[in-house]
Amino acid sequence: MSTSPESGGAADAEPPSSNAAPSLDLHIQRACDAVDLPDDAQLQAWVQAALAGVLERPRRATTLTLRIVDADEGAELNQRYRGRSGPTNVLSFPFEPPPGLPPAAMAALDEELAAELAAELGDIVICAPVLRREAEQQGKRLAAHTAHLVVHGTLHLLGYDHIDPAEASEMEALETVILGGLGFSTPYEVSEEPDDERPSA
Numbered sequence: 001m002s003t004s005p006e007s008g009g010a011a012d013a014e015p016p017s018s019n020a021a022p023s024l025d026l027h028i029q030r031a032c033d034a035v036d037l038p039d040d041a042q043l044q045a046w047v048q049a050a051l052a053g054v055l056e057r058p059r060r061a062t063t064l065t066l067r068i069v070d071a072d073e074g075a076e077l078n079q080r081y082r083g084r085s086g087p088t089n090v091l092s093f094p095f096e097p098p099p100g101l102p103p104a105a106m107a108a109l110d111e112e113l114a115a116e117l118a119a120e121l122g123d124i125v126i127c128a129p130v131l132r133r134e135a136e137q138q139g140k141r142l143a144a145h146t147a148h149l150v151v152h153g154t155l156h157l158l159g160y161d162h163i164d165p166a167e168a169s170e171m172e173a174l175e176t177v178i179l180g181g182l183g184f185s186t187p188y189e190v191s192e193e194p195d196d197e198r199p200s201a
Helices: 040-054 071-082 103-108 111-119 128-137 142-157 165-181
Strands: 024-030 062-069 090-094 120-127
Touching: 024 040, 040 062, 040 142, 040 165, 062 071, 062 142, 071 090, 071 120, 071 128, 090 142, 120 128, 120 142, 128 142, 142 165
Parallel strands: 024 062, 062 120
Antiparallel strands: 090 120
16 A cells, blocks of 8 residues: 555545445454554444445445454464464455355345345454554554554455555545545555555455
8 A cells, every 4th residue: 555645636536425324233353452442433433434435325234343453363364364474454354255155055045144144244353553553653643543444444345455556546535535524634644554455364
């Protein structure tokens, strides 16, 4: 991810959708000491803002897991799914049906189970020590940096990426608009690089 918005930036981004906030079943797992991080209600509001700011039509329901981990677990996940040593700030794992399950098998599922699978968006993992360190280094409030990583991770689950400059420009502009709607300034006023990808779980 580039450290500043590409040409066009937030001025070219569409404003967040006026659609009603989608129904969100957010499972928050605090797997480490994270009492200093924003509370569950704030985390839920930031995920919902990202969903509402991107989706043209609200999903009937969305299920998502947000897990906050320590450096050891963050490093283990980063090594396992990205082949990189050490923890990173945020990882996104889009939901995928079980491998080898043909479309006919999906269609044969009973209505309730099919609806549950359709609602699954995926998992976001945020490493608390990396989050705290970056916020301090960049002179940001912890809430502001947390909001950025939550929005960033949610956009990854929705299919956005920053592999090439055009994708990065679009994603950064969306983040800036969504965060602006939440009362935060653009995260790209200082050097920042969420060193993440969308690994295959």
